Amino acid sequence: MTTPSGTRPPAVLTAYDCWRLLPTEEVARVAWSGPDGTAIVPVNYTVTHQSLWFRTQPYSALGRQVHGGRVAVEVDHVDHVDKSAWSVVAIGTAQVVDGDEVPDSVLQMRVWVPGPRSLVVRVDPVEVTGRRLWGRADANR
Amino acid sequence: MTTPSGTRPPAVLTAYDCWRLLPTEEVARVAWSGPDGTAIVPVNYTVTHQSLWFRTQPYSALGRQVHGGRVAVEVDHVDHVDKSAWSVVAIGTAQVVDGDEVPDSVLQMRVWVPGPRSLVVRVDPVEVTGRRLWGRADANR
Numbered sequence A, B: 001m002t003t004p005s006g007t008r009p010p011a012v013l014t015a016y017d018c019w020r021l022l023p024t025e026e027v028a029r030v031a032w033s034g035p036d037g038t039a040i041v042p043v044n045y046t047v048t049h050q051s052l053w054f055r056t057q058p059y060s061a062l063g064r065q066v067h068g069g070r071v072a073v074e075v076d077h078v079d080h081v082d083k084s085a086w087s088v089v090a091i092g093t094a095q096v097v098d099g100d101e102v103p104d105s106v107l108q109m110r111v112w113v114p115g116p117r118s119l120v121v122r123v124d125p126v127e128v129t130g131r132r133l134w135g136r137a138d139a140n141r
Helices: A015-024 A061-065 B015-024 B061-065
Strands: A027-034 A037-044 A046-048 A051-056 A070-079 A084-097 A119-134 B027-034 B037-044 B046-048 B051-056 B070-079 B084-097 B119-134
Touching (some): A015 A046, A027 A051, A037 B027, A070 B037, A084 B037, B015 B084, B061 B119
Antiparallel strands (some): A027 A037, A051 A119, B051 B119, B084 B119
16 A cells, blocks of 8 residues: 655644634635535635634525534645645534624625625634644655 | 625536546545534545545544545635636545455555555445536626
């Protein structure tokens, strides 16, 4: 079986590093336990007040199923040339937030999907973990 | 609330397109329902015989929890310049596969994390869905 020749193990990221990295990306993957089992969908997101925020349509699976439930939000950055990467996973409860309580930065966040995204969801992480792979020097090429 | 100015909705990908796109990436996110709730982790993967394959450590959370369970595997490609993207989600049951039944392409697949990854997992999707966002011409910039 082919295994990588490098020996440097992935680095476990500190919470500080996770929170430093989270705002640097624009796409997260939200996973949750839906009525048909585990579901996952990519979303644009933003980080404000130590929470993750995203917007969706009220009638989407995410919009209908996520309120009050535990979600896992994954953000990563992959360098296909160096074979380096980092990944951060935030675990928390998703809450639909009413208009008056939505920060301006969330109202103004860029959403790549055209059309209204009127449902605003906030995830307050109770656990944030991450790791980093070191890339070229250690990767099997 | 700021909403994108474009009107072209995301395209729903056909199964053919999903299977055409899946082999073009190297990193997938596997989500499953673990003892503590929904979990998610990025993995290297390969596509062989209309199945998704990845390798992990037997004592990782993924390795310990995933066998026989329903998983959601997400693969995407994000163009940060154009704000275009596609995403494919495959739903299926994960099966740990014994050595003799593992195709050579899986044994030889590139795994970015150094160290042995002796547990081979196959996911036979029962549902494959995807969508494409069109990017610059339609995105809110």
